[in-house]
Amino acid sequence: MIDITQMRKQYMDKGLNKEDLDENPIKQFETWFNQAIEVGLREPNAMVLATTGKDMMPSVRTVLLKIFDETGFVFFSNYKSKKAQDIIENPKAAVLFPWLDLDRQVKIEGSIEKISSKESLKYFLSRPKGSQIGAWVSHQSEVISSRSILEAKFNEIKNKFVKGEIPFPDFWGGYILKPERIEFWQAGTDRLHDRFVYILDSKSNWKIERLSP
Numbered sequence: 001m002i003d004i005t006q007m008r009k010q011y012m013d014k015g016l017n018k019e020d021l022d023e024n025p026i027k028q029f030e031t032w033f034n035q036a037i038e039v040g041l042r043e044p045n046a047m048v049l050a051t052t053g054k055d056m057m058p059s060v061r062t063v064l065l066k067i068f069d070e071t072g073f074v075f076f077s078n079y080k081s082k083k084a085q086d087i088i089e090n091p092k093a094a095v096l097f098p099w100l101d102l103d104r105q106v107k108i109e110g111s112i113e114k115i116s117s118k119e120s121l122k123y124f125l126s127r128p129k130g131s132q133i134g135a136w137v138s139h140q141s142e143v144i145s146s147r148s149i150l151e152a153k154f155n156e157i158k159n160k161f162v163k164g165e166i167p168f169p170d171f172w173g174g175y176i177l178k179p180e181r182i183e184f185w186q187a188g189t190d191r192l193h194d195r196f197v198y199i200l201d202s203k204s205n206w207k208i209e210r211l212s213p
Contacts, residue, residue: 014103016186016194018208025182025198025206026070029106032184033068036099047095049075051086051112059086065095066123072178073108074115076123079171081140087112093177103187110180120173132166133157188213 022028036044045065052058059082067074073095077083087093091113097106124132137153144150161167183197193213198206 014186015188016184016196018196018210021184021196021208023206023208025179025184026068028184028198029068029182032099032102032104032106036102036104039102041099041101044097044099047073047075047097049083050094050096051083051090052092053086053089059083063095065097066174072110072176074174074176076120076172076174078135078138078140079114079173087175095177105183105185107183107185108177108179108181110178112175112177115174115176117170117173121168123174124168124172129166133161135169135172136166183211
């Protein structure tokens, strides 16, 4: 068995101070997000989504952030998936952006809900045709006997709509995570990392606190 106890990285002391941060966490996220794009980070919009249903068993998976603004962070999914069932049972979730090449992480926690059908349709129409077909093909999280079943279904739908528009599936669409806590983590030397959390108060104002690493 491989001994991983000695696997460690000595982080550069880039430092993060409170005065470096924007008062608005969404603007701070946008700054870091743009920097992740600028350095060529692979899929900087990939985020690990954690949900918990009534069975209290946490479940995680990677999804892609597609929209963000002052109202929240949006991703898209099948409404019959495992994550969708979790969200019905417990409309609270967390996401993590592991920007490891920048020695950074961003963690966002809050409530989650569906976006409007109109907003979901707008995004669906912007997707490549293959991705539109894929939304119809996959009964996400269901057990299947082989990949050939998916491929056959894909070709069936592709041939059916070869000369027309792919219809919008009513079982697919977007979710928005409305943040209540947003944490920015910057690695430091000797594991003395810098962590700052924005907490939304009852008056919808953001309070910034430094956390111990």
